[in-house]
Structures are given as C-alpha cells and as structure tokens.
Amino acid sequence: MNYEEWACGMKTALCSRKKFGFLDGSIARPADGSSDLEDWWTIQALLISWIRMTIDPVLRSNISHRDVAKDLWDHLKKRFSVTNGPRIQQLKAELASCKQRGLTIESYYGKLNRIWDSIAHHRPLRVCKCGKCDCNLNALQEQDREEDKVHDFLSGLDEVFNTVKSTLVSRMPIQPLEEVYNILRQEEDLRNNVKKEDNVADITAYAVHQRGRVSSSVRVDDGTAVCKHYHRSGHSSDSCFAVVGYPEWWGDHRRSRMVQGRGRGNYSGGSSGGRGRNMTYANVVHVPQMPPPERASYVITDKDRDGVSGLDDKQWERLMKLLNAGGTAGASSSHEKVSGPCFEDDDWCG
Known part of the structure; x- marks a missing residue:
C-alpha cells in the first residue's frame, strides 16, 4: 500500500x-x-x-x-492507513533488506529515500514543547538521523564499491548524505566509462581476429565475378590468392593440382605474386638474347644469379640444371621466363 x-x-x-x-x-x-x-x-x-x-x-x-x-x-x-506499530516494523524490515543488487546508484538511493520518508512520517523527531531547552536538541537529532541514513546507504552497496565505502566510513565526522551520494555517482560513472572502453577494445580485437580468419581461410566463388589477374570468372581480384596471398592449407592443394596438370599435359606454373606460407617459388629469370648458332652453347652460371632472389645454394643449383637442360633444346622466343613450379622435393617446396 x-x-x-x-x-x-x-x-x-x-x-x-x-x-x-x-x-x-x-x-x-x-x-x-x-x-x-x-x-x-x-x-x-x-x-x-x-x-x-x-x-x-x-x-x-x-x-x-x-x-x-x-x-x-x-x-x-x-x-x-496501517497503524504505527506494524507499519514501522514493516519499514524497518524493508530498510534492512534494501540492497543495491546491480541497480544504479540513483535507483538504489531512490528506494532508500522512500523508506526513510515513510519512517519519518510514522516516527517524526521529537520537539521540545516547554520552551526552556537551549541545547539545540532538534539539530542534534537531525544530525544523528542523517548519519544513520549514510550508514544505511553505504551498507547496501555492491562489493565493487568496497574501496570507496571503506574510505567514506573512516572519515570523521561522517560526510553529509548528499555529498556521499555525489561521490558514489562519480565513481559509478568512472567505472562505466572504463567498462565501455574495455568492451570496445574487446569487440575491435575480436573483429580483427575474425576478419583475419575469414580472409585467410575462406574463399567464396562467384560465377559473375571476373579476376583481373587471371582474366577468369569465378572469383574477383580481391579474393584471388595470387593477389592477397595463399593460406596455410593451400600447399597440398596446389601440389595436387600440379600433379593433375602434368598428367593432362597442360599445367602452367602459378604466378609468383602469392605470399603463401610453406611454399617457395622461383622468381622470373630473363635469359639474355643470344644469336641462334650460339644458343645451344650458352650456359647459366652463378653470374646470372642477380636476377633471382629468395633461393639458397642448393635450390639455385637445381634451377641452373633445369635452365641449362632447357637451353640445349632451343627456344622460339628471345626471352625465356621460368615461373617456377614447385619441385616435388620437400626441401624445395617446404
């Protein structure tokens, strides 16, 4: 009621x-x-x-x-209206059980205020009627009731405010109720601001993590998209692995496609623009133009290694053998380019 x-x-x-x-x-x-x-x-x-x-x-x-x-x-x-005795007992019980329990400081303070007002209505402060008292008893009673309200307010706060609560209780004399309320409101606003910043940081980190996972491991084909790198339909340039880089699982997939291409006799080496991990690609090597009669006698040596980067000595030796073997057979173009398919040896492909 x-x-x-x-x-x-x-x-x-x-x-x-x-x-x-x-x-x-x-x-x-x-x-x-x-x-x-x-x-x-x-x-x-x-x-x-x-x-x-x-x-x-x-x-x-x-x-x-x-x-x-x-x-x-x-x-x-x-x-x-309820008689004073039962009503006061009910209000005392409500005051003892009134806790914050996740409410905002403003809502919790409002609940206490309603209980305090009801208690003051049923049990007002006593006033001297003889007119002979000069000790200012009414002011002292009001001060005691104010301190009781401060203790009631602090005792029902959540545990997150324990540090501030202990600081306020230890002060002598006890600060007025309005000042205590303002201090706790400021502490609550500060905690909310810090919590919002932490939430934004967590959401941003999660979004970056998810974006990295999607961009590195998911490939969505679109029949209407055209790749400008390969000039083929099925995916766009933004999702082309040769442009954005190969994911970790692409090594075995590419090796299986290379074997199938050799079986059909129409495999062409992939571009070296990919940044795949655990894979090594031979850079483009330009063979100097030689006169036709002397073409068969030209041999690739260590002096030509300036055109190749990222290969160790063993890999460069294998590449020279391959180029020298191809050079003896002759070529129709003035410049030969080796796009460098992965060799089947594990020390080459990684």
Whole structure:
C-alpha cells in the first residue's frame, strides 16, 4: 500500500492552494444562512473531485460517496492507513533488506529515500514543547538521523564499491548524505566509462581476429565475378590468392593440382605474386638474347644469379640444371621466363 506517499503528496498540493484546512477541520462549516455557505459547498465538491481523481480506478469504485471532503479524507485514512506499530516494523524490515543488487546508484538511493520518508512520517523527531531547552536538541537529532541514513546507504552497496565505502566510513565526522551520494555517482560513472572502453577494445580485437580468419581461410566463388589477374570468372581480384596471398592449407592443394596438370599435359606454373606460407617459388629469370648458332652453347652460371632472389645454394643449383637442360633444346622466343613450379622435393617446396 502507498497510502502514506499518496497522503503526503495530496497534503502538499492542497496546502499550496490553501485548501488543506478543509480536510483537517481548521476551516469550519459556516452557519446556515451565511453568505459563505454556498462557496464552502462549492469548495467541498471541488476537493472531493480532486481526491477521487487521484485514486486508482479499481479502488475508486469501492469507495462510498461522501459530500464533505473531511469525511472522505478520514474514511480513506481509516481504511488504508496501517497503524504505527506494524507499519514501522514493516519499514524497518524493508530498510534492512534494501540492497543495491546491480541497480544504479540513483535507483538504489531512490528506494532508500522512500523508506526513510515513510519512517519519518510514522516516527517524526521529537520537539521540545516547554520552551526552556537551549541545547539545540532538534539539530542534534537531525544530525544523528542523517548519519544513520549514510550508514544505511553505504551498507547496501555492491562489493565493487568496497574501496570507496571503506574510505567514506573512516572519515570523521561522517560526510553529509548528499555529498556521499555525489561521490558514489562519480565513481559509478568512472567505472562505466572504463567498462565501455574495455568492451570496445574487446569487440575491435575480436573483429580483427575474425576478419583475419575469414580472409585467410575462406574463399567464396562467384560465377559473375571476373579476376583481373587471371582474366577468369569465378572469383574477383580481391579474393584471388595470387593477389592477397595463399593460406596455410593451400600447399597440398596446389601440389595436387600440379600433379593433375602434368598428367593432362597442360599445367602452367602459378604466378609468383602469392605470399603463401610453406611454399617457395622461383622468381622470373630473363635469359639474355643470344644469336641462334650460339644458343645451344650458352650456359647459366652463378653470374646470372642477380636476377633471382629468395633461393639458397642448393635450390639455385637445381634451377641452373633445369635452365641449362632447357637451353640445349632451343627456344622460339628471345626471352625465356621460368615461373617456377614447385619441385616435388620437400626441401624445395617446404
């Protein structure tokens, strides 16, 4: 039930219009025949309308009609207000079990404020009525209640605020509740900003990792795309392995295609532009133009190694044998190019 909260808000609204005296009896009914009686009944109808419009429709239908606003006000208090003893015990239990539990500082502080206001309504501070006290007891009582609120607020915080909580509790005197609330709000904002930055960094790293995996191991063929490198359809230049580099698994696949091509007699060596791992390709070697009669006697030596890079001595020796063997057979073009298919030996292909 939220009767205390509703009654407090209703009292504040009527006091602002100087109408609450009709509810507490301070403004009495004029005598019969008075010129003010008609205005008094008009105000009564207005107050009853305001009160009924603020009540939930489900409860409104169960409330009997009253012609006088004070009668309706007293009826609602008797029906929905809980006596002080059980209500105070209920509020104390709610205060003891009120914890943050993942809520924002603002939401958690709002829950506590509603409980504190209800307790203050049922158990207000005592006021000296003799007029002989000069010790400022009311101010001291208010200060004690303020410190109790600070301890209630800090005790229900989540464990992530333990460091700040211990710092605030150890200060003497205890800081006011509003300052403690502002400090914790700033700490919460700082933690949220750091958490957002960490999340953005994790998402960026994951995206880069996934992009690397997709670009290096996935090849999507498209029948409408045309590769400008090979001048063939089936994939685009952006996904061509000869342009972007060969993945790790491409070594065995390429070797099997080379063997099949040799069997058909139409295999052509791949381009050296690929950057595949565990594979070695011979760079393009230009054989100087020689006159036809002397072509058969030209021999590739170590002096011609300047045109080749990335080969060790053993690989260069094998390449010279291959070129010299091909040179003795003659060629129709003035420049011979060796695109360098992978040799079948493991020390060549890697």
